[in-house]
Amino acid sequence: CKMSKNVREVFRLDELKDDIRRNMVALLGNDPRSKRKFSYYNALAxxxxxxxxxxxxxxQSDYYDSMAKRVYYLSMEFLPGRFLMNYLTNMGIVDECREIVAELGFSLEELEEEEWDAGLGNGGLGRLASCYLDSMVSQNIPGYGYGILYDYGIFYQSIVNGNQEERCDNWRRHGCPWEITRLDTLYEVKFYGRSETYYDSDGNVRFRWVDTENVMAMPCDILIPGYGCSHVSNMRLWTAQSSREFNLSDFNRGDYIGAMHGKVMSENITKVLYPNDQFLQGMELRLKQQYFLVSATFQDILRRYLKQHTSLAALPEAVAVQLNDTHPAIAIPELMRLLMDVYGMGWDVAWDICTRTFAYTNHTVLPEALETWPVDLLGRLLPRHMQIIYEINRRFLEGVAATFPGDTERLSRMSVIQEEGGQRVRMANLAIVGSHTVNGVAALHSNILQTGLFRDFHEYYPRKIRNVTNGVTPRRWLMQCNPALSRLITQSIGPEWCCNLEKLRELVPLAEDSAFRDAWARAKLENKRLLSRYVLRKVQMGINPNTLFDMQFKRMHEYKRQLLNVMHVISLFNRIKDNPSADITPRTVLFGGKAAPGYYQAKLIIRLINEVARVVNADADVAGRLRVAFLPNYCISQAEKVVPAADLSEQISTAGMEASGTGNMKFALNGALTIGTLDGANVEIMEEVGAENIFIFGLKAHEVAEKRRSGYNPREFYENDAELRRVMDMIGSGFFSPDERGLFSPVYDSLMHHGDYYMLMADYRPYMEAQAAVDALYLDQDQWVRKSILNAANMGKFSSDRSVMEYARGIWHVEPLGK
Ligand code: DL6
Structure with missing residues (x-):
């Protein structure tokens, strides 16, 4: 909104066409008469x-001139997706650019499709980081993202004979026009070696880290334009470069290649993103990646800080560091090391600076995702850090023991070092001890942290753990991805909503206006048509835009319960087969999501979805009423097509297990109705949109916990529910895998014989009932559309602008520049 009047001048749009042609020649070495889309995409970029x-x-000069406090968002993952449309949207030049590109003989959309997603993350955690960068810069908060420029991002998923296959995501193979590589800036990052003591000139014992193996970190900046472009920030991603040192003993023996070997290997550090979502793999290379990010970033932070300060004493007044989960938590001992060993401070002063600088966000309570590192490994890779961690822990436990005398069990629970099963460093404990604030990502999740996972810490530090509910940027997740709906909203209530999402509430009265409802329904239908064409292209399957589009798109994980959705699909199939003339609401059920390559059960569920789809889609009785598809390679650019077209958003995790979810927010913002459990941010979505406008079902978090304590018996549900029994027997007996009858036995067994940890059996019937309510409402299109409008209208709270302002005011203590 801010710049629209003089946008042509500011961005020299009259020269854009010539610049594209110039860049075709000067940068790309191509003939501008060629019609290669990829070249034109690059030249445009x-x-x-x-x-x-x-x-x-x-x-940047504004930041320096105002001596603004800066926020550093440290994350092993960012998931920006594509940049082109995001730049154009935030610059406010989409329409102008479309015209210019048309004059060159292309549509903007076809050039957009030439861009590979930057898939430098696994899912919600990385996408959240990208939304927060957009919101920081759009609200003039001086912030930077710091991460790793992986050569290979999240793998490319294809489906072959119903199974997931992984292909490497060589996304930078043809270059990435958004990167600004800083060839002249290199920082040395040390590994291995040993910690040595010595006496300084005053006779104090000091430590130094010696005999290290060194790798160089080179930064690469990607600009992040704020909406309206009054500010432009950047995310700085590091790549590993070999140092110029040579293995002299090899070299002297004439073994040139041997001498080069270590150098070449060192560049592997930033080769590949670990593709496990919420599962610790514990590989040395992963810990190397974490320290590589942290070491390079802190050298950069301190360099920038010391340009304007002579002492490090004021660091917490000038710098706020947010740790995106525990992945960068090694930053805590690293800053201690720098302050003490390099800058000569004593422990107490250094620790005070440290704990006033860091804040930590927890994104999961799943035990398998909580990071711990073997002391042996950490001590070998980072010997000085291990010493510092021991000392942090010793002092911390002294304090705990003084507050809770004699409570040794508590000490062992809170210790940064886990003793049982071989010593390991608990990164979450380290992050809590070393941060001034710890936050969960939705009200329920933060409450679970306070009363469950981090209860001991909450009792010890009663004000440290708090909540900041996640959010999503409305620029990408409505304005950019859903032009039809954005246009309608802007025509109806003006354009301010994209910087102040609470404004959407002005749509509430329009939900009662039948002309507006018609226009809303037309926008949705247009999006559904676009998606149908995409599905046809992607999986050669026709789907009918006039059916209910029921969507579950997210990482494949047992706790997210894609299997429960499949069980509903099978039940619908059976109902139609039993009564082919039954009057049922026609549905298209779409799935998408990647499974971690080593996650057997999740991959089997993908296979099950595809086999169920094969049976359902081939059945003549079912035709026109139920259709199922799994769209391969769910990623940000696919989400941008899927989200605007959804009628129903499936958010059906076992209560207490999904920290927040952000897909739930994106779908509801685009007018989908949610069917979900009272989990993560679903709870707050219900509060905002009203219980009558959402389909809530199933066990609540405390009921799940209670059932676990008192003994849960899934068989009871099997025995008492004939419809459920039939579904389970079909899965278990090979109905969907006639050539391999036992194929889905592990799925059947996990529910029937291995305790049904995620409690699908208990939630099946309530879910079926909620789905029946969905079917009934969908038949009343007027009411459905009304509720769809009310959903979008009440999503103001879930803008990442709100989340970021809560971090800024309550955690980072920074104010927007110019205010
Ligand atoms: O906070 C972002 C996102 C949440 O919305 C999801 O609910 C949560 O599952 C996800 N957590 C992770 C945890 N990874 N690790 N560690 O990705 O965070």
């Missing part, structure tokens, strides 16, 4: 990027 560099430099 460079021409757009160069328009922002000046604004970026101005933003």
């Amino acid at each position: 460079y021409s757009v990027r160069e328009r922002l560099v000046d604004l970026w430099m101005r933003t």
Whole structure:
């Protein structure tokens, strides 16, 4: 909104076409008469990027001039997806650019499709980081993202004979026009070696880290334009480069290749993103990646800080560091090391600076995702850090023991070092002890942290653990991905909603206006048509836009319960087969999501979805009423097509297990109705949209916990529910895998014989009833559309602008620049 009047001048749009042609020749070495889309996409990207560099430099001088406190968001994952449309949207030049590109003989959409997603993350955690960067810069909060530039991002998923296959995501193979590589900036990152004591000139014992193996970190910046572009920030991603040192003993023996070997290997550090979502793999290379990010980032932070300060004493007044989960938590001993060993401070002063600098966000309570590192491994890779961690822990436990004398069990629970099963460093404990604030990502989740996972810490530090509910950026997740609906909203209530999402509430009265409802329904239908064409292209399957689009798109994980959704599909299938003339609401059930390559059960569920789809879609009785598809390679650019087209959003995790979810927010913001459990942010979505506008079912978090304590018997549900029994027997007996009858036995067994940990059996009947309510409401289109409008209208709270302002005011203590 801010710049729309003089946007042509500011971005020199009259010269854009010539610049594209110039870049075709000068940068890409291509003939501008060629009609290669990929070349034109690149030339356009460079021409757009160069328009922002000046604004970026101005933003940086603003930060310096005002001595603003800066926020550093440290994350092993960012999931920006594609950049082109995001730049154009935030610059406010989508329409102008579309015209210019048309004059060159292309549509903007076809050039957009030439861009590979930057898939530098697994899912929600990485996408949240990207939304927060957009919201920080759009609200003039001086912030930077710091991460790793993986050569291979999250794998490309294909489905072959119903099974997931992984292909490497060589996303930078043809270059990435958004990267600005800083060839002249290199930091040394140390590994291995040993910690040595010595006496300084005052006779104090000091430590130094010696005999290390060194790798160089080179930064690569990607600009992040704020909406309206009054500010442009960047995310700085590190790549590993070999150091110039040589293995001299090999070299002297004439073994040139041997001498080179270590150098070459060191560049592997940033080769590949670990593709496990919420599962610790515990590989040395992963710990190396974490320290690599932290070490390079802190060298950069301190360099920038020391340009304007002579002492590090004021670091917490100038720098706030947010740890995105525990992945970068090694930053705590690293800052201690720098302050003590490099800058000569004593422990107490250093620790005070440290704990006023860091804040930590927890994103999961799943035990298998909580990071612990073997002391042996950490001590070998980072010997000085291990010493510091021991000392942090010794002092911390002294304090706990003084507050809770004699409570040795509590001490062992709270210790940063886990003793049982071989010593390990508990990264969450380290992050809590070393941070001034710890936050969960939705009200329920933060409550679970306070009363469950981190209860001991909450009792010890009663004000440290709090909540900041997640959010999503409305620029990408409504304005950019859903032009039809955005246009309608802007025509109805003006354009301010995209910077102040609470404004959407002005749509509430329009839900009662039948003309508006018609227009709303038309926008949805248009999106459903677009998605149908995409599905046809992607999986060669026709789907009918006039059916209910029921969507579950997220990582494949047992706790997210895609299997429960499949059980509903099978039940619908049976009902139609039993009564082919039954009057049922026609549905298209779409799934998408990647399973971690080593996660056998999740991959088997993908196979089950595909086998169920094969049976259902081939059945003549079912035709026109039920259709199922799994769309391969769910990623950000696919989400941008799926989200606007959804009628129903499936958010059906076992209560207490999904920390927040952000897909739930994106879907509801685009007018989907949610069917979900009272889990994560679903609870707050219900509070905002009203219980009458959402389909809530199933066990609540405390009921799940209670059932676990008192003994849960899934067989009881099997025995008492004939419809459920039939579904389970079909899965278990090979109905969907006639050539391999036992294929889905592990799925059957997990529910029937291995305790049904995620409690699908208990939630099956309530889920079926909630789905019946969905079917009934969908038949009343007027009421459905009304509720769809009310959902979007009440999503103001879930803008990442709100989340970021809560972090800024309550945790980072920074104010937007210029306010
Ligand atoms: O906070 C972002 C996102 C939440 O919305 C999801 O509910 C949660 O599952 C996800 N957590 C992770 C944890 N990974 N680790 N560690 O991805 O965070």
